[in-house]
Amino acid sequence: MTEIYVGLIGFLIIWYLFFLRKVAETARQYAKRHCSQQGLQFISIARTSSSWALNKRQGLHLVSLFEFEFSGDTTSSYTGTLQMRGNRLEKVELPPYSIS
Numbered sequence: 338m339t340e341i342y343v344g345l346i347g348f349l350i351i352w353y354l355f356f357l358r359k360v361a362e363t364a365r366q367y368a369k370r371h372c373s374q375q376g377l378q379f380i381s382i383a384r385t386s387s388s389w390a391l392n393k394r395q396g397l398h399l400v401s402l403f404e405f406e407f408s409g410d411t412t413s414s415y416t417g418t419l420q421m422r423g424n425r426l427e428k429v430e431l432p433p434y435s436i437s
Contacts, residue, residue: 357387360401360421367426368405368419376436380406380414390422398423410437 365382372379382405390400403419417431 356399357384357401360387360399360424361403363424364401364403364419364421364426367421367429368403368407368417371419371429372405372407375431376409377434378408378411380408382406382419385418395422400427407431407434409434 361382361384364384368382369379382403385402385404387399387401389397391397399422401421403421404416405419406414406416408414413435415432415434417429419429420427
Protein backbone atom coordinates (compact mmCIF):
# COMPACT_ATOMS: atom_id res chain seq x y z
CA MET A 338 0.00 0.00 0.00
CA THR A 339 2.88 2.34 0.77
CA GLU A 340 4.28 1.86 -2.74
CA ILE A 341 1.02 3.09 -4.24
CA TYR A 342 1.12 6.28 -2.16
CA VAL A 343 4.77 6.92 -2.99
CA GLY A 344 4.06 6.35 -6.68
CA LEU A 345 1.04 8.67 -6.58
CA ILE A 346 2.99 11.42 -4.83
CA GLY A 347 5.84 11.04 -7.32
CA PHE A 348 3.39 11.24 -10.23
CA LEU A 349 1.76 14.38 -8.80
CA ILE A 350 5.12 16.11 -8.33
CA ILE A 351 6.16 15.33 -11.91
CA TRP A 352 2.75 16.45 -13.23
CA TYR A 353 3.02 19.72 -11.27
CA LEU A 354 6.49 20.48 -12.69
CA PHE A 355 5.33 19.82 -16.26
CA PHE A 356 2.21 21.93 -15.68
CA LEU A 357 4.33 24.85 -14.39
CA ARG A 358 6.50 24.59 -17.50
CA LYS A 359 3.43 24.64 -19.77
CA VAL A 360 2.06 27.72 -17.98
CA ALA A 361 5.44 29.46 -18.35
CA GLU A 362 5.56 28.75 -22.09
CA THR A 363 1.99 30.01 -22.53
CA ALA A 364 2.81 33.18 -20.56
CA ARG A 365 5.83 33.77 -22.79
CA GLN A 366 3.63 33.50 -25.89
CA TYR A 367 1.08 35.93 -24.42
CA ALA A 368 3.79 38.43 -23.47
CA LYS A 369 5.39 38.26 -26.92
CA ARG A 370 2.01 38.69 -28.60
CA HIS A 371 1.10 41.63 -26.37
CA CYS A 372 4.43 43.33 -27.09
CA SER A 373 4.07 42.87 -30.84
CA GLN A 374 0.49 44.23 -30.76
CA GLN A 375 1.69 47.33 -28.89
CA GLY A 376 4.74 47.80 -31.13
CA LEU A 377 7.20 46.94 -28.36
CA GLN A 378 10.31 44.78 -28.28
CA PHE A 379 9.99 41.75 -25.98
CA ILE A 380 13.18 41.09 -23.98
CA SER A 381 12.61 38.43 -21.29
CA ILE A 382 10.11 36.92 -18.86
CA ALA A 383 10.39 35.40 -15.36
CA ARG A 384 7.91 33.84 -12.96
CA THR A 385 7.66 35.76 -9.68
CA SER A 386 5.13 33.57 -7.88
CA SER A 387 2.70 30.69 -8.22
CA SER A 388 0.01 29.74 -5.76
CA TRP A 389 -3.12 27.66 -5.64
CA ALA A 390 -6.45 29.46 -5.24
CA LEU A 391 -9.95 28.17 -4.60
CA ASN A 392 -13.22 29.93 -5.30
CA LYS A 393 -16.78 28.89 -6.09
CA ARG A 394 -16.81 30.07 -9.69
CA GLN A 395 -13.52 28.61 -10.93
CA GLY A 396 -12.76 25.90 -8.39
CA LEU A 397 -9.17 25.00 -7.59
CA HIS A 398 -6.73 26.73 -9.94
CA LEU A 399 -3.14 27.92 -10.14
CA VAL A 400 -2.48 31.68 -10.13
CA SER A 401 0.93 32.63 -11.55
CA LEU A 402 2.53 36.06 -11.72
CA PHE A 403 5.21 36.86 -14.26
CA GLU A 404 7.38 39.91 -14.83
CA PHE A 405 8.50 40.59 -18.37
CA GLU A 406 10.92 43.15 -19.74
CA PHE A 407 10.19 45.13 -22.86
CA SER A 408 11.52 48.16 -24.69
CA GLY A 409 9.66 50.87 -26.54
CA ASP A 410 12.66 52.74 -27.92
CA THR A 411 15.33 49.97 -28.10
CA THR A 412 17.59 51.76 -25.57
CA SER A 413 15.71 51.49 -22.28
CA SER A 414 13.92 48.55 -20.71
CA TYR A 415 10.74 48.49 -18.65
CA THR A 416 9.11 45.79 -16.54
CA GLY A 417 5.49 44.78 -17.02
CA THR A 418 3.47 42.20 -15.12
CA LEU A 419 1.37 39.38 -16.47
CA GLN A 420 -1.08 37.34 -14.41
CA MET A 421 -2.18 33.85 -15.44
CA ARG A 422 -5.06 31.87 -13.96
CA GLY A 423 -4.37 28.28 -14.86
CA ASN A 424 -3.33 28.36 -18.49
CA ARG A 425 -5.31 31.51 -19.32
CA LEU A 426 -4.25 35.11 -19.36
CA GLU A 427 -6.02 37.18 -16.72
CA LYS A 428 -4.37 40.60 -17.02
CA VAL A 429 -1.36 42.47 -18.34
CA GLU A 430 -0.07 45.67 -16.74
CA LEU A 431 2.48 47.94 -18.38
CA PRO A 432 4.15 50.97 -16.77
CA PRO A 433 4.38 54.26 -18.69
CA TYR A 434 7.12 53.91 -21.29
CA SER A 435 8.75 56.03 -23.98
CA ILE A 436 8.33 55.29 -27.67
CA SER A 437 10.75 56.17 -30.42
